[in-house]
Amino acid sequence: MNVDDLTFDMQNPRMAEFDHGTDEASVIKLLWESMDVRELVQSIAASGYFPHEPLIVACEKGRNVVIEGNRRLAAVKLLLNRQLALDHDWEVPNLKAAALKELRQLPIIESTRKDAWRFLGFKHVNGPAKWSSYAKAKYIADVHREYDIPLSQIAEQIGDRHKTAQRLFRGLMVIEQAEKAKVFDRNDRFNPRFAFSHIYTGLEGDGISKFLGIADSSAESKSPVPKGKLTELKELCLWLYGSKSKKIEPVVKKQAPNLWELNSVLQNREALASLRDNGDLVAATELTRSRTEVFEEALLRAKRELTRARSFLTEGYDNSEDLLRIAGSVAELADDVYSEMERKRSPGRRARLTEEN
Template identity: 30%
Template sequence: MPIQTTIAYEEIDNLLLDPENPRLGRQTSGKKLSQEELLNEMAQWKVDELAISFLENGGFWTQEALICIKGPKPGKFTVVEGNRRLSALMRLRDAFDGNPASPKWKELVEGRHPSKGLFKQIPYLLAPSRESVQAFLGFRHVTGIEPWAPSEKAKFIANMVEQGMTYDEVRRKIGSTKEAVRRNYVAHKLYLQIEEQANIPRENFKDRFSVLFLSLRTQGVQQFLHIDLNLPPEKIKEGVPRKHQKALQDFAIWLFGDDKKLPLFSDSRQVDKFGKVLESADAVSYLRRSPIPNFEVAIRMAGGDLPESIERVHEAADKVEEVLRVAHHHAKNLKLKQAATRLGRSTKQLLWVLPARNRSRGPAVSIGSIR
């Protein structure tokens, strides 16, 4: 049964904040919190910005009607889409009633009067169940115009999978890709495991969940954690096998940091190099034994800087070839000669270093062999 298309109206006292809202975060979502406790949790969502808009524009926007389901008590409705809007109205009503949540809310309503029906005629659309709203919420907040934080998206996707939906069914529901759905599910399961197994401060997770998600695309991370993303959800539900919990704990500290160490790297663009590091036994051994491991050192030990080195040499060769086309026009220029001499010395040194480490692979290339 689909969401109703006819807008109905309800007063604020009959509308309830949703304790299962993914935006609340894993530590709060689903807990038995009172409406006042939920409202306090939602204070960090910048609801005052919405409140100002309601006051400036004469009320609640009908085109942004809430989506509700019936219950949990007769005559009450739980808001499954629009909790931020409802919490803004609740804060406004409290401020107009002389119970502002803070001086900011007191100042916000000073000299103002609520528009007619602001708290008595709130537009909403009725949905028959939470499940009937999943496709809409998935598109709007996972792939659409009002995205949740990465960990919130993953939790929403994981809930759908654990309700029995396949990766492909979830993909179609939310308008994503099968690979993204799969990685979000696995990332969420790892996140739950890390919370239980590693001593990581919760605040460290907030801004780093996307790095966890991205790292799962690398073969090195999958091998190190002994997880197979190609397994069906029921086979991967437990995440990292018990006998590899030490690997999970090390991985968590390197990725998120703890109360003693910073994360191994801060730029999410480094996840591919991180994967290469975890493929190297020598690099992993270095990370484990070093009190303060250095990511660049680990990359070098893993040979992860080789592709970049090769690319730089190619770039240098390209630039030299460009200069060769015009160098004869400036044959007597002293600065150009000095730059070329420097280049020659560096190239000779590079060619000397490479054969010294690869004598078993063939004869050394001499500087005089370059044509």
């Protein structure tokens, strides 16, 4: 089919997690910047378009929509119209007329979304060309709602043996419920990238799931969070994603270990109160741990830092009196800590113990 007769799929789950325009130039820009179209451009320019990789096309409302192969279509369109690339200073090879002529007609398979969902699901949800977790969830939800197919059947068809489909669906339903209840706005998140995996993974933790009173993933509920827990849902979304308008950063910077630290905090009343008061996940997490564990870790950390400082002393110390006073304060603190530890361990002992004796 002629490339000019093919259009991009605006319902593509992979594009749904990004803000973009609906015109062709905006879609190509998104695909180039976020989905590695550059590599496809170089590959097709060097070797041509592989005929054994046809696009899957659905005829919808008189348009030939590419439901599988949008990145390849973008690469070909850029090679055929280098001006699109030049407008953005993208490097696109200048092909000879014969090569361009071959690219004007691409192999396709005509299908419908309903007929193609099993193949697309296997390839992108559980197969070799995996989408992001959000794109997977969006696709599973679309198939489930559009064709009334149970999640268990979707999981079976795509070779999912770990209830991934159910967990992804539940995560998306929680986000959609939060947005419908106006306790969360995805577009107001602090970071540019929407870390959907935070929510769908976090819901597997006892602390987060009990905090929300959430339904089990097998329930297939469209509103998994009880109405009485919407305030908690608002809090959780703020901790996971922050707020750009309020200039609040998320407390979960990285999924590991921050997500599981948050999960532990939500199971401890004192730690939860601390997090609500000051938004400090590190301080709240310390309240979930034994005092012995925190003390030992702090002592070992202090030793490591002092050892590091000593290794730089010869070349790093410039005879500053201020630094000498700081070292004196550190020594006094160390003496105080040691004296108190010694008193607690053996009140009658006077000789100082070290690691060497």
